């Protein structure tokens with residue numbers, strides 16, 4: 390079984406610059422370990438549960454061996470934004486005092502573009518489709534691939550839109566087996582190999598204990614009152630055989 394390690398905690402020391410291409414206005418931030426992180430702010434419009442999705446889907450990806458930059462808990466002092474000329478940034482930083490999500494910054498990474506010569510292997514593409522189908526991630530489309538190419542390798546970022554049903558409250562019994570037709574828009578479907586084979590590789594690696602450990606990494610206040618056990622149950626029920634999301638993804642692939 391895969392192992393899960395606790396997230397490191399860093400303290401932000403300097404707000405460097407906003408990453409304006411991100412809808413949630415993430416910021417490039419320097420921390421007390423001399424690292425540079427892309428900070429996803431708890432006070433952004435998507436709400437703190439988007440950060441919970443980043444941890445759950447991102448750390449699940451890592452546990453399955455998929456390439457995800459390190460994620461850390463980043464402490465933000467509201468004073469950090471005071472020198473920023475943009476009032477929108479000042480407000481965002483002020484509204485995010487305390488624990489936020491830091492993602493290891495990959496300097497010089499380029500956005501993934503289909504057919505640009507850096508396509509993943511059919512197996513890796515299928516594994517990513519499987520992960521996104523399992524976690525109902527709606528944000529891996531051609532318009533918004535949320536994949537970076539860095540040092541010749543594809544990296545997965547931005548899992549904030551996974552588990553999207555959580556925003557109205559997860560109801561595992563009722564929702565876990567619902568269809569997820571959005572998988573047809575996945576940017577890697579055209580280059581993905583068999584999703585059934587990805588399922589055979591990955592599903593045996595996930596059990597309730599692993600899901601509990603991963604959901605346990607999420608700071609409780611990011612769940613905004615939701616019960617962490619519902620996240621575990623929702624994912625566990627999606628994983629019960631036969632897994633409709635695998636068939637759905639295979640159909641979308643045209644297999």
Ligand SMILES: Nc1ncnc2c1ncn2[C@@H]1O[C@H](COP(=O)(O)OP(=O)(O)OP(=O)(O)O)[C@@H](O)[C@H]1O
Pocket residue numbers: 408410411412413414415427458492493494495496498500528533535537546547549
């Ligand atoms: N770890 C990283 N290393 C380098 N660049 C990154 C990293 N994380 C994010 N970026 C850059 O910042 C952009 C915005 O990040 P991200 O997609 O996580 O934010 P978002 O606000 O959730 O975006 P979206 O508009 O997709 O909702 C990315 O498209 C990418 O260009």
Ligand SMILES: [Mg+2]
Pocket residue numbers: 411412533535547
């Ligand atoms: Mg994004």
